[in-house]
Amino acid sequence: MERTYIKDLKDHKGEEVVIAGWVDVRRDQGKMVFIDMRDMSGKVQCVVLPSHTEALESVKEIRTEWVLSLKGLVNERPEKNKNAGVQNGDIELEIINIEVLSQAQELPFELGTEVNLDTYLDYLPFTLRSDRAKDIFTIQSTILDAYRSSLRSQGFTEFMSPAIVGEDAEGGSAVFPLDYFNDHRAYLATSPQFYKQIMVGVFERSCTVAKVFRAEKSTTTRHLSEITQMDFEMGFIKDERDPMKVLENTVRDTVKSVGEKHKDILARFNTTIPEIPDEIPIFTLAEAQALVAKEYNRTIEDANDMSPEDERQLCEYVKKNFHSDFVFITRFPTKKRAFYTYEDPTEAPLSRGFDLLFRGLEINSGAQRIHDYDKLVERIKERGMDPEKFSYYLQAFKYGMPPHGGASTGLERFTAKMLEIQNVKEATAFPRDMNRIDKRLSE
């Protein structure tokens, strides 16, 4: 008999069906045994009645997380046992036959138990099965799809950006070195930036979902050593407002898609669909800091960059006064931004870079870039770096590059803020940090 998904059982009342899945909960009640079964589509309560002696015998040894194929009868529950608002709350599967597809050993703890983060991560192949984790990565899958789809609909062509790079050109200490062939040294990419700019020369509008790697010795809740960036870059722009507009469209489409598909998940996380007004508010860095200084009656420590507190307070203010969960910040000092960031004489020493904050956290950063070869070489030298190390990248500019800009959104941060999760590691399927690659490294 063909397998019926648990979500479809409601359409089979009074019929005999086969379901397959995991034992989510087992309860013994007198001579009856109740089993809540879980598959990719949901959960249902099943019962072994004393009259089904064979099933009753099989069920004895069955424990949580065993994988079963069950033949049973879909019964309507008596009125008093109906559970409104719960999936399959009005039905119950009367088990006729049990086939054990796979056994499970004793569990470290029941699925869904609140444990500390380290324990949660130690047992990820098990804890990822919890409702909470399943919800998080369902949302993440939708974000990935919606973000890319939106960019495609805006004329972007997707490409695969490399993870292995040949030079630690920017000379950051936060780069992972790699043993390559024949004693060559290679590095892991910290960004798809150079490659998406090169692709502007090909497609004008390029996008990529790329893994980037940061060897920062930091153990905060915001840092990971392997991150997923959703990047785009576009040519023939007037200034940074063009990529800001594309980013706004993309974020709007993504939020809309999450809202349409996952109202139930948002509710389970006690959050709502993020608010985006017709235009996401834009503040310059100076405006933003003056505003939070006044509103929250405090002094600003660093006028060159937003502190985490500045970011949280600005978002709080914007949420209250603009009904927006998003806010743009522009006009950062050029010296605080990457070397390729555009600065024009009328705004010096400020750049055409921008950040997008979401519910108190920076999830995106972007800019207009320098497109003139000579200016770019000059900037590289100004920063004390060697243009020779950038010679491959610089070809794109040597052979004619239009004014262009783009942005980069962190998938894990976006996911975390969408569900108002505090620790970004929980929004990463297999997080890597200083102390962990799957297993703890200190062991």
Added chain:
Amino acid sequence: MERTYIKDLKDHKGEEVVIAGWVDVRRDQGKMVFIDMRDMSGKVQCVVLPSHTEALESVKEIRTEWVLSLKGLVNERPEKNKNAGVQNGDIELEIINIEVLSQAQELPFELGTEVNLDTYLDYLPFTLRSDRAKDIFTIQSTILDAYRSSLRSQGFTEFMSPAIVGEDAEGGSAVFPLDYFNDHRAYLATSPQFYKQIMVGVFERSCTVAKVFRAEKSTTTRHLSEITQMDFEMGFIKDERDPMKVLENTVRDTVKSVGEKHKDILARFNTTIPEIPDEIPIFTLAEAQALVAKEYNRTIEDANDMSPEDERQLCEYVKKNFHSDFVFITRFPTKKRAFYTYEDPTEAPLSRGFDLLFRGLEINSGAQRIHDYDKLVERIKERGMDPEKFSYYLQAFKYGMPPHGGASTGLERFTAKMLEIQNVKEATAFPRDMNRIDKRLSE
């Protein structure tokens, strides 16, 4: 004035427009200068007439690959100059004003010149702009999108699989080691296999597009050190025929999407939409080899695996006799497949693994996997490996795993064969191999 894309010029005959793009070709003809302009949407011939003295002055210094914004008049060409079958072959832009957005230095060679592969790769930021490269990566972008969309429509949830892994568990020599934090050694993933299997425990059907890394000292046209794999894995299967069916659906959807969108590109590569009959033919390894031995009157060298010649001849035979560009091969010896490959007693020593060949090349490999914890531990030991090194992965099986299987398609190989390109490096935007990471390493 708003920019008009070159593909839309045909709708603006007799109007003044602004276009922006690259100088594709420049030709001087008496007192007139012809410029073919190129943007993301196509090409158009532009002309500076002697009467436009200002434009004539500006055009003097302009060379190929300069980036321009042009104001001009869309003129219908005289009948004798019309060029049927060419984009914008019936119109010409009479240039009124030229704004130089960006200059280009002298080019190493004209774009589209046939150069050897090494030279082509040395100048990728430039050569990627050629029509040929643009076509290849347009197709690749469609493949990526169609493949994922098809899997999503078949119930798969996408996740991001890690690139950094903690153990070189299988002990292959073809793994890149990495300096991690605190003198720890880490490695680059050779496959998302373990992680997609773990995700079967979460979603039953999981998929991922993941970079994988192979430190194989090989310089053939088929080998890259960084590859993009499109992977899926599914639970509650009967046997390997279930993932084979999903793979067939996915490949069919992808080919259909390429065929619908890119007939023009396929024609430019002198190829056609790949043929897929209602069912892709399936041969066991033994059948396939017996067949080519008979058909091509030769002996088989290795009965345990298909040689490249076996693969080419089988595909040739299947194309002729089954009108299929694809063919499945099953029943490889278990010992020739990865340790987690399923072997059941009735088929030992043969496994439930399969390969999918496309136009003479293996583009995909898959299998039913072992789902029983004890069997998997036993197999690991049989292969002389240490189960302790797999302890994280093994949790998925310890805590109940359904019968499952999946497959993995190489994006670059799939792209190459779609366009019948000989060298897979040409179907990789930024190929890495033994001798090259962007620049040649021997330098």
